[in-house]
Amino acid sequence: MTNKDNAKAYWKENIRYVLILLLVWFLVSYGAGIMFKDALNNIKLGxxxxxxxxxxxxxxxxxxxxxxxxxxxxxxxxxxxxxDE
Incomplete structure (x- = not known):
């Protein structure tokens, strides 16, 4: 694998990680906090x-x-x- 191919593969995998983590954050913040709030309100925490x-x-x-x-x-x-260093 050349250095350019190596860099492209690195960034492709990095972007995939970022998108997955942003999706999780969206589901938790918007989904659990707004969309599914009524269903989650049946459960108590503290x-x-x-x-x-x-x-x-x-x-x-x-x-x-x-x-x-x-x-x-x-x-x-x-x-x-x-x-890595």
Whole structure:
């Protein structure tokens, strides 16, 4: 594989990771906080309705978790394509 092909494959896989993680974030923040709020409100978490919790705090927690997941995925991707230090 040439260096140019290696770089294209790297970015293609990177973009795929980003799109998947953005989809997860969208589903959690918009889906759980707005669209599925009524169904989730039947479940309680710490005394609060789960739909309310996702709308107020859950999406932020998931976003921070997704940052750590992205860092881990990128470290593996860097090693796979030889871009690690």
């Amino acid at each position: 005394g609060f309705k789960l739909g309310f919790w996702f709308a107020q705090q859950g999406s932020m927690y998931v976003f921070v978790i997704l940052i750590f997941v992205y860092v881990r995925l990128m470290n593996k991707l860097d090693k796979k394509y030889g871009y």
